[in-house]
Amino acid sequence: MYVSYFPGCTLKTKAVRLDRCARKSAEILGIELQELDSWQCCGGAFTSAADEVATKLSSVRALAEAERLGRPLVSVCSACYNVLKQTDHAFKTDPEFASKVRRYLAPDECYNGGTEVLHLLELLRDKVGFENIAKKVVNPLKGVKIAAYYGCMLLRPSDVLGLDDPENPSVMEELIRALGGEAVGWSQRNECCGGYVLLESPELAKKRSLEISSDAAAAGADMIVTACPLCRYNLDKAGSGLPTVYFTELLAKALGAEVDEI
Amino acid sequence: MNRDNVRDEVIRRSGTDPRKCMKCGKCSATCPSYDEMEGHPHEFVYMVENGDIEPLLASESIYRCLTCMACVERCPRGVEPAKIVESVRLEAIRKKGANRLTPEAVAAVADEELPQQAVVTAFRKYAK
Amino acid sequence: MQRIGVFVCWCGSNIAATVDVEAVSQALKDEPGVVFSTNYQYMCSQAGQDLIKQAVAEHGLTGIVICSCSPRMHETTFRRAAAAAGLNPYMVEIANIREQCSWVHKDIALGTQKAIVLGRAAVAKLHLNAPLTPGETPVTKRALVIGGGIAGIQTALDIADAGFKVDIVEKKPTIGGKMSQLDKTFPTLDCAACILTPKMVEAAQNENITIYSYSEVESVGGFVGNFDVTIRKKARYVNESICTGCGLCTEKCPVKNVPNEFNLGMDSRRAVYIPFAQAVPKVATIDPDYCNMLKNGKCGVCARVCTAGAIDYKQTDELIEQKYGAIVVATGYEPIKLDKFDEFAYNSSPDVITSLEFERLTNAAGPTSGKLLRPSDGKHPHRIVFVQCVGSRCAAAAGKGKEYCSKICCMYTAKQAMLVRDKYPDTEVYVFYIDVRTPGKNFDEFYRRAAEEYGVKYVKGMVGKISPQGEVLKVQASDLIAGRQLHIDADLVVLAAAIEPDRSARPLATMLTASMDTNDFFTEAHPKLRPVESPTAGVFLSGACQGPKDIPETVAQAGAAAAKVIGLLAKDKLTSNPCVASVDELMCNGCSSCERVCPYGAISYVNKEFRMPDRTVALRRVASVNPAVCQGCGACTVACMSGAMDLRGFEAKQIIAEVDAICK
Known part of the structure; x- marks a missing residue:
């Protein structure tokens, strides 16, 4: 299976393991993640304001390139996924926005709304199938209690993203179970870690993240798993002592990739 | 711009309709930043509807919203309060010299692990 | 050539404000065949009708055109006036210049022009009208009531009282409906069972009433006065006429883990069961999904213990065909599923329950014998949070709940909160509300008593999220009056789930060709003036199938529907519409x-x-x-x-x- 891949800037630097474990796992699962030739940073956040156009152009260019290649556009980072998908949705549903965007793009960059944006979790669930992944597990995550942390970016706004039930998601839990691990039930899994507010009010970010990690700890989790580098950073800084890992790290490990080399 | 023009512009940019609000307070009930704000999501909706934008522009609350979209998701009326807060914040930071975040401030907080994502997102939210 | 009279109605200012009525009557005067044209303030009034009669006589009119409101409103009125003037009533044409003209236009010139055109069309049609005579059809003097809740029972009792035969079809094994699951009723706090079960027994004993329980309507044909209905009597694998309701089989059946729907799955029943002690008919029913004998032929315990010999594993569904003169729909309501409201943790915590589940938890015949105990650990809850409007009053665009107010929740929540405080004064009770809506006799007084005498804490604001953590439910909510976010550690949370029409209503409406609104509530023939009749002749509405209703309102409407049915069945013949x-x-x-x-x-x-x-x-x-x-x-x-x-x-x-x- 060939798909276009949008790694995002953080995965090239601070979240290298999120990226490399995704690539290793994809290889084992027979998915060819073909990195776009000329992707640019998504900007990290989708600005809902109708008059923000320039900030969304980098996403549209990525969507356009994927469209030319005729393959779905896959991201592993929650933020990139969220921005790409919301931009795609705005382009498809808001003609005024679409026409403004077209004025910025070079003629050969034109986008026609034909790209399917997918998070790797979605690809694994819907196109590969967790039952098929389970068959390829060589190091099952036995005896590990894992708290799947979704945060905001994977789930909301649900009517645009449609990745999972925004209040009772299950995709990461299903993955954990497919990998032989135990997923704990906890209620803060879809609440915000504080995100970018870290640079405005580090105390607020810490308070939020501590609330999340202590809820995971109270639920008996040994670790928290996430798809977002910023969530991971905030949760690590909160200092609850609970380790945070990327879902691709668990996946790669369970599939028998040489993760420690990464 | 007069008061009504500012209100109309803020509403237009938000893409929402604050008149749909039935004043149940579920947005503020769900807001993870509630205690850090002095103007809360339901108050943003109400004050924007009434054109009371000035106090909101001066409020620190516009920098405390996490855009986590929980209020948008849970609002029974489809009002989308976070988009209203975002629109008010843009009204504030688009003014000359009103950038909230400076590169120096980032340098002061940043450590080795700080992901780029945090920096670009914060600049998108706090500076024009 | 016809001699046509035109009568333009002002409808006060309803028409006259947007349509120049004088100009319309003048313009239509010039139409071919029109020999008289006038306008008047209220054509439907006695004076207006007299004007018509007088003109018919004076000008020898052969037909009349009324430019007025919709024919749905006053066609009958004007046909009667024409008949009184000696005309065939079908020589009347109505041009709707109100709903389809004056009400939708703002510009007088445009409205007037359109009214003239509509009048002209009516004149053109009238030229080709021929006198018609209605036929007559006989009336079958038997009524069918679909649904055996309090609405259906009351309607059936009232019809039977008037001396007519009436059949109740109930899909569950017993009549009684939702009311049989309630503990107490507002605002008088009568025990629901104490006031309902006598009516159930009365229905069973009334010789004019036949109860088809565990049965469903399979098909409906025919028309008002002469409906042909097929009823499917589902196999209950127990001979109803022999079973004494002793209950021995329900004690001996070895299959013990069947979720008990009467207690909303909070406890179990056997594969053979009687829903509750006062069930009517009090006979056992075997659940084919769970019975070992029916599934794989291995068991037969119930047949062995039954002294009456009533068990019949070979029983099959029975189709009953019956003729009816009138049909009453009383299919009731259900609480909505809460799958789209997982922020309230209904699916993840057993201690987050619906109000109907709460009724069972406080009912002496319920799973806890009336002791208020938490489903998770059987402990007594010391802090209870009630959440109002869960799924009610939601914008359609938000795609989660219902747009309407469910109407009954404010009152039953006040009742439940009050009863908790009365029985367990050591329990702290919060009610989160958006508005408290208590129109109704002694209703607001009742709600105030909950707050003032019983100390129920009413907090204006909605709950945002409920997080189960260990033994507690962390409730995060708005307190809008104090301007703060509240965090309460609750032991039990009760959600006032919106109510929606029973799922059987939609297919039934199709069978009856009765119309429904977008929420699947049955539509009335007129929302104010004909509230218990459906637009389909001979089909009547009783109870919550027409819209959310409490018990007093349901009983009143049930009686009204019965009165309409009696009025119909009392006739020997019906005149039929000649426009066929x-x-x-x-x-x-x-x-x-x-x-x-x-x-x-x-x-x-x-x-x-x-x-x-x-x-x-x-x-x-x-x-x-x-x-x-x-x-x-x-x-x-x-x-x-x-x-x-x-x-x-x-x-x-x-x-x-x-x-x-x-x-x-």
Whole structure:
């Protein structure tokens, strides 16, 4: 299976393991993640304001390139996924926005709304199938209690993203179970870690993240798993002592990739 | 711009309709930043509807919203309060010299692990 | 040539404010055949009707055109006036210049122009009208009530009291409905069972009432006065007439883990069961999904212990065909599923329950014998949070709940909160509300008592999220009056889930050709003036199938529906609408298109002898319309390819004349 891949800037630097474990796992699962030739940073956040156009152009260019290649556009980072998908949705549903965007793009960059944006979790669930992944597990995550942390970016706004039930998601839990691990039930899994507010009010970010990690700890989790580098950073800084890992790290490990080399 | 023009512009940019609000307070009930704000999501909706934008522009609350979209998701009326807060914040930071975040401030907080994502997102939210 | 009179109504300012009525009557005066034209303030008033009668007599009118409101409103009024003046009532045409003109236009010139055009079309049609005479059909003096809750029971009792036979069809094994699951009723705190069960017994003992429990309506044919209904009596594998209801089988059945629907799955029952002690009929039912004997032929315990010999594993569904003069829909409501409200943790914590589940937890016949204990660990809850409006008053665009107010929740929540404080004064009770809505006799007083005398803490604001953590439920909510976010550690949370029509209502509406609104509530013939009649003749509405209702309102409406049914059944004959389809047999090619599209089954085909031009006789297959069954919908006239089918009073040539007049 060939798909276009949008790694995002953080995965090239601070979240290298999120990226490399995704690539290793994809290889084992027979998915060819073909990195776009000329992707640019998504900007990290989708600005809902109708008059923000320039900030969304980098996403549209990525969507356009994927469209030319005729393959779905896959991201592993929650933020990139969220921005790409919301931009795609705005382009498809808001003609005024679409026409403004077209004025910025070079003629050969034109986008026609034909790209399917997918998070790797979605690809694994819907196109590969967790039952098929389970068959390829060589190091099952036995005896590990894992708290799947979704945060905001994977789930909301649900009517645009449609990745999972925004209040009772299950995709990461299903993955954990497919990998032989135990997923704990906890209620803060879809609440915000504080995100970018870290640079405005580090105390607020810490308070939020501590609330999340202590809820995971109270639920008996040994670790928290996430798809977002910023969530991971905030949760690590909160200092609850609970380790945070990327879902691709668990996946790669369970599939028998040489993760420690990464 | 007069008061009504500012209100109309803020509403237009938000893409929402604050008149749909039935004043149940579920947005503020769900807001993870509630205690850090002095103007809360339901108050943003109400004050924007009434054109009371000035106090909101001066409020620190516009920098405390996490855009986590929980209020948008849970609002029974489809009002989308976070988009209203975002629109008010843009009204504030688009003014000359009103950038909230400076590169120096980032340098002061940043450590080795700080992901780029945090920096670009914060600049998108706090500076024009 | 007809001699036509035109009467333009002002409808006070309803029409006259947007339509120049004088200009309309003047303009229509010049239409061919119009010999008299006038306008008047209220044409439907006695004075207005007298004006019509006088003009008919003075000018020798052969037909009249009324430019007024919708014919749905006053067509009958004006037909009666015409008849009183000696005209055939079908020589009346109505031009709707209110709903379809004055109310939708703002510009007087435009409105006036449109009113003139509509009047002109009516005149053109009237030229081709012919006098029609209604037929007569007999009335079957038996009523069917669909649904055996308090609405259906009350309607049946009232109809039976008037001396008419009435059958109740109830899909569950017992009648009683939702009310039988309630503990106490507001605002008087009567025990629900104490006031309901006597009515259930009365229904069972009344010789005019037949109860078909565990049965469903399979099909409905016919029309007002003459409905043909098939009822499916589902196999309960117990002979109803032999079973004594002793309950021995329900104690001995080895299958013990069947979720008990009467207690909303909070405890279990056996595979053979009687829903509750006062069930009517009090007979056992075997659940084929769980019974080992029915599933794999291994068991037979119930048959062995039954001293009456009532168990019958070979029983099959039975189809009962019956004729009825009137049908009453009383299918009731259900609480909505809460799958889209997982922020309240209904699916993840057993201690987050719905209000109906709460009723069972406080009911002496419930799973805890009336002791208020948490489902998770059986402990007594010391802090309870009630959440109002869960799924009610949601914008359609938000795609989660219902747009309407469910109406009953404010009052039952006040009742539940009050009863908790009364019985367990050590329990702290919060009610989160958006508005407290208590219109109704002694209702607001009741709610105030909950707050003032019983110390229920009412907090204005909605709950945002409920997080189960260990033994507690962390409730995060708005306190809008204090301007703060509240965090409460609750032991039990009760969600006032919105109510929606029972799922059986939609397919039933299709069978009855009765209309529904977008929420699947049955529509009334008129929301204010005919609230218990459906627009389909002979079909009446009782209880929550028409909209959210509490018990007093339901009982009142049930009585009203019964009165309407009695009024119908008291007649020996009904006059039928003469505006029905008629076939020109010479043009009919026997293709069956009309038969296929007729929703009422009014068209059949007959072989008929025809004398051909060459004097031979040919046998041809032609359509035949049963005028008593035809409702005059006109579907057949459009389907007919040879143009043989026409609708009396709305003939193709009349419609064309109207269109021509409009396009002139």
